[in-house]
Structures are given as structure tokens and as C-alpha cells.
Amino acid sequence: QGMAVYNGNIENNNNTICWNSLSLIVSTKSISGSFLTELLERIEYSSTIPSLVKILYQDQSAENQNQTGDYLLNNTQPKFELGFSETICITSYDNNNEQFGHWLAGIIDGDGSLLVSKAGNPEIEITLHEEDVKTLYKIKSILGAGKVTPRSKSKAYRIRIRNKEGVKKVINLINGKLLTPGKHQQLINICNILKITPIINNTFCSDNAWFSGFFDAEGYLSIRNKYTLTLSVSQKDRRILEKISVGFNCGNIYKDKSWDGFNYCVTKRASLDIYMKYFKKFPLLTVKNVDIVTFNRLLLFLERKYHFANSSNKNRIDHLIALFKNRKKK
Template sequence: MNTNKEITENQTSWNQYLAGLIDGDGSLLISNTGFASLEITMDIYDEYALNKIKQKLGGSVKLRSGARAFRYRLHNKTGLLDAIHRISGNIRNSKRVPQLQKICNLYNIPYKEPVPLTIENAWFAGFFDADGTISYSMKRESPQLILSVSNKYNIDLIMFKEFFGGYIRLDKASNTYKWELYNANDISFFCDYLKKYPLHSHKKKRIFLIKRYYSLKACCAYKQEPNSLLYKAWRKFEEDWNNL
């Protein structure tokens, strides 16, 4: 049975996660007629994650017309005030902060500056669910695992580098900045963080497969004879990796 302290901690973590998700994939909007709304758009595979938010706050989840994405929308004032109360003090993205400030002003709610981040904050999980990527590619005939987060502004990625290591670079092809993890120890440290503050998107499946990836890579399973058990294990891993 959960204690009151555990319930409070779980609620706090969920609020932090929600703020991170909104910082990455959300928008806090005010219409021309003065009505506020919260929108979060996620991948076609992430209806489950958005429905969890709907269960807590109300709102709706709909498939976006002509896009491989689902959109969560909340415009009911009671639900919106609840959401603002939850994320207040946790929104920190350079684009999202001004949006929150305008809605706080609309409803005469004092705006709270973001609290200092620590490793004991689920915000990173929410932002990774929004803008993170888990992939691998062949480099010099060996697979290289990469965890990354993309954002238009370098300033919105610095905290990932500060807490988890890695590098930030400008991706000229997409004109966005990317925080990237290559080092196995750094990736393991980030995965340990996600054990305490789990993802809710489809990306969690690949996180669960990382341990198997390193085990098979250590055996060079990817370059064994096609009929060998090791190579078949690698092919099964690839199948599971791509089965979103």
C-alpha cells in the first residue's frame, strides 16, 4: 500500500514529466477571442501516452488529419487550471515560458520561475519522450548506438549535457541542435535514470532493448555466419528494434 509520501512523490514526478513533455511537444495557446488551450502532438505510435494525460486532466485525443500523429487538446478551464498548477515552476523551454506567462496573466495566476533542475527530476524523461531519439548505425563495420535530443535552440539542451554528459552539435541538415550520447557508460547512466523516471512513449521499448544490444555487440553477433545462432539472435534483435 502506497504511503501519503509515496503518492505525493509520484504526483510530483508526473507533473515534472508533463512539463518536460509540454516543453518539447506542447503548446500553450490563447485564441483571438481570449480562450486558452493546451495542445500536445506526438507520434502515431504514442496514443497511449496521450491517453494517460487525458485520464488525469480530461481533454481529447484525436488523429491529426493528413499527419502520422495524434494530438491531445485541453481547453476546459477547470482542466486547464489544473494543468497550469501542475506544470508551474517546471516549464523551462525558451519558447514555452512566454506562452505560460501569458496564460498565467490571462487567469491572474502568479507565474513561478522554473525550479533548479536536479538528477531527481522527471522533466528529462518528459522532454526525451517529446524530442528524443534512440538509434544505431554501422560505423566502420560495427554498430554504434546513439541517444539524442533535438531542439531549435542550444540553450534548451545544455541541461542534458550538464547532467548526463555527451555532446551538443548543430545539425546543418535540419538546422537544429542535437545533444548526443555515444559512450556506453553515459548511456547506461541515462538508462538508470529512466528506471526511476520511465518514459511513456513508444521509445521505452528501445530503452528496454539496449542491454540486449550491448550483449550481442560484445559477441560480434552482427558479423557471424548467417546460419549461426548468434547471427540469428542479432537478426531477431533487429526485428524487435524495428517493431514499434
């Protein structure tokens, strides 16, 4: 299979992007914010881009000879800050079983199932939209188990884990981390087969990756009216949405009679900032992370009043919103 690579020269910077390895490699005498802004505008809406992009760079300036670093391209003004401990760099949860377990529990609470066949065999299944098939392969790679296949008559793929040792590995990762009542019962059933003590947790915490996994499965970002940015999660069961709302101390829950369910919505900019900071610490692992990049930039543009009629930068925010909405139509 060929390697997807972008080669370019932006602002006299020699750079290469390898989408397959999620890397942007930069070799330059100086790294500027405008270089990254232009790069974002070029790559942000390509359907071939993975949800997370790792930046590897080499600063050849006199004061920083041959120093390197890597950063997640997931905010509006990416900064190259060598040696700062507060800089968060997470491109996956490969080396953090605890947080990967929370993220995995979240995505299973949203789009997964813990099953026991009629023959008494345990099985785990996660289904995602076809654009997120790379996420399923990422799960398979981390677990070292599972088979990824397309779902018939739908634009979706699923990973199924049937190997007993693979199922045990998943259960040990998520035990005590699932939060929805339906998955609690499934956990009890599958643990009985595996002879593992189920741990039932009903406490939501905004300082782990559970919500990131849940949002990867059930969340949605949209722009209402003209400049109203909206983060939303829909569920049949209101209880989990109440826990999320209380945990982040923001947002409202509405009844949707059209499908007899509930929508949790966040529209205030201060509240959206809370979520953007959360996703910086616990990044999404699906293509929704591209939307997070856009929302971060739009929040900055709104703060700078680019949307005002007399702003010389109004075309920038309008263009970015148009690109976002066009991408959503695909």
C-alpha cells in the same frame, strides 16, 4: 472492444498477458530468467504492445506461498525479487503528482503548447505520433480533462484541454517545471489570463521526470554503423541541450546545417548506462520504452562481447539489432 490477451505455456509456466491492462500474469512453481528472455523475444516488437508492461506474478513455491508482486519490464534481465525495497516499480505517474508534473512539463516543452485564443480563452495542446495515442489517453485519464482527436493530413493525434478548470489543473502541475524559453513566455501569457503567478525555472535536474517527458517528445534511439548504440535529442535552441549535457555529465552537441539546428548525441556505453538507470527510475510513457528495453539488452550483450566475430552468441545480438532496425522502418 475485445481484450488483447496472450495465453501460453513457456517452460511449463502457465501465463496470461493482457495488453489492455498492461499486465502479464504468471502462476508458476518457479520463475526463471530464460522464461523472461524468451517472453521478451516474443513480445518486444509487436506493434500492439503498450509501452509499459506490468508483471503480476504469483510464486507458489514452498518458501514463498502465494506471495505476489508487480514489476516494470524495462531492463535486460528482469528480476523477481520479493520484498526488496530498492526494486523500482513505476508503470505510470498516476499516484505521484510531483513527478507526473515534471514528466508533463517535459512533454509540453517538447511537443506541447500553452495557448490563449483571440477571444482570451486559455487552451493546452499536446501532439504525438499516432503510435503514441495511448499516451494521450493516459494523460486524459490522469487529468480528468481533454479531448483526443487525430490531426488532419498527418500520422498524429493531439489532446486539447479547453475547460478552464482542466487548464488550471495542468498549469498548477507544471508551474515552475518548464525549462525552455518559448514555453516560459507561453506560461506567463496563460497565467495572466488565469490569474496564477507564473514560476520561471531555468535549472535542469537529472533527478526528476522532466527529461523522460522531453525524451518521449523529442528523443530518438538508433544504431549506427553496426554496433554503435546512440541516444539523441534534436532542438533548434542549443541552450536546453547544453543543460541536459551538463546535468547528465555526458554527451556531445553538434550543429546540423541541413535544418539549422542542433543534435545532442550519446554513444559511449558508460554514458548510455547512466540514461538506462535514469529511465528505470523515471520510465518513458510512449512506445519508446520498448526501445529502452532493447537498448538495455544490447548493452548487456556488448558487455559480454557477443558482437565479437568468434562469439557463439553473435547471432543473438545481430538478430536483435535486425529486429530493432526493422521496427524503426515501420
